[in-house]
Amino acid sequence: MKRLFACLALAGALLAGCSDEEDVLPDQQKRMESYLRSTHAPRLVHEQEIADEQLPCYSTAGNTVYRYIANRYDPERPARREVGERSSVRITFRAYVFSFANIITSGQSVTMPYYTNDPLLRDAFLSLEGFNPAGWSFEPLAIEMGRGDILKGLRLALLGCREGDEVEAYMTYNMAYGGDDFSVVPEQSPVAIFFTVDSVE
Incomplete structure (x- = not known):
């Protein structure tokens, strides 16, 4: 009898865990869309709503990655190389745990990323107590798009x-580190990665 109650309790705990996870994803999606449409500067609309107007907008991938390209309407942009499934890409990036609030990238009150290779933040990181620069590069990150060792959301x-x-990319936890803790990123955390595409081959 005790074993039956233990099994029922375990099953209840597992089901509760599933319910929590099922609630987290839609909540993060809803909050990200709300942030982009109301708090983000500039305020954004979904790209499907812009028709022929050149409004600041975001696109979605898989309903879990939200992308804003600041220079989307640059007239020279279509002539530049595009990132495809097998491209070799170099990027300069800043990665943040996203709290559904504006991320400040310049000025006195800069939001510090949990990881970056942006040389503009090199001195700020080197001044942090306990920061170990060994193994930390401020060179552009090389990414082979055909490999599976990068975050799905990125x-x-x-x-x-x-x-x-x-680019500003906002991703729900399942497109970042999932339900696991990763270094300084708590479990089920949404992530924002701001990056510049330095080169495409």
Whole structure:
């Protein structure tokens, strides 16, 4: 009898865990869309809503990655190389745990990323107590799009970008590190990665 109650309790705990996870994803999607449409500067609309107007907009990939390309309407952009499934890409990036609030990238109150290779933040990181620069590079990150060793959300955000693009990618936890803790990123955390596409081959 005790074994039966233990099994029922375990099953209940597992089902509760599934329910929590099922609630997290739609909540993060809803909050990201709300942030992009109301708090983000500039306020964004979904690309399907822009018709022929050149409004600041975001696109989605898989309903879990939200991408804003700041220079989307640059007249020279279509002539630049595009990131495809097998491209070799170099990017300069800043990665943040996303709290559904504006990320400040310049000025006195810069939001510090949990990881970056942006040389503009090199001195700020070197001044942090306990920061160990060994193994930390401030050179552009080389990514082979055909390999499976990059975050799913970053891969989706890169596809269709062009050389020189300045991109903000917001991703739900399942497109970042999933339900696991990763270094300083708590479990089920949404992530934002701001990056510049330095080169595409």
